[in-house]
Amino acid sequence: MKPQANAGLFCELYWGKSLSEAWSFGPDQSHVHAAADEKAPLPLYGFTLPQEPFLLAERTAAGYRVFVPPAAKLERSTRGDEFHPVPDSQLVQHEGRASVELPEGTTLRLTQGELHLFLQHSVAKDRVARFRLRDFGWLLMVIVLFLSAPVGFLIAGPSPERMQESNARALAAAREKEAARRKALGIDTPLRPLTPQEQQQSDGGTPLKKMPGSLSVQ
Incomplete structure (x- = not known):
């Protein structure tokens, strides 16, 4: 201007x-x-x-x-x-x-x-030119897009069923990932419980002598 x-x-x-x-x-x-x-x-x-x-x-x-x-x-x-x-x-x-x-x-x-x-x-x-018909068309288009965005989100947004399926897929993927990690560490096989004979066997260490009931320092 x-x-x-x-x-x-x-x-x-x-x-x-x-x-x-x-x-x-x-x-x-x-x-x-x-x-x-x-x-x-x-x-x-x-x-x-x-x-x-x-x-x-x-x-x-x-x-x-x-x-x-x-x-x-x-x-x-x-x-x-x-x-x-x-x-x-x-x-x-x-x-x-x-x-x-x-x-x-x-x-x-x-x-x-x-x-x-x-x-x-x-x-x-200079005076700003008045709105032309084309300007009103652009303005109307912007208003329609602005108002249609929330409606589109509500229509295409996640439903409760979709959210439940998504959570199930996420949990399954987490389990698979944890199983692969345990297998790589060699701990994927569950431990076998000890038998009574194995529990009575010594671990090969030095046996401790019997300690007195009380100690005194002179």
């Missing part, structure tokens, strides 16, 4: 270095009035205005024409450069009011005391 120049007027009011207020006026608003009143289009306190409401800016073919309050200091910045005072020779006097042009890429700063009012062009973007 390409930006449109001269889309409107953007104003910021600073108290020292702190942003106090900000306003944005669309291109359909050809005149911007300021006054020390909350109901004014631009509530502007702290600036000396010769009358209220005060015509602060009006739209022109090239952008905006800004009218400077009598007690305000006017500075200008072009393309983000430092602010410099605007010479009186560049001000246009009309019926006792001084004005200056605000072309695209320029920022004006009006200062009175600790208040700084910045004025520059706002930038708007």
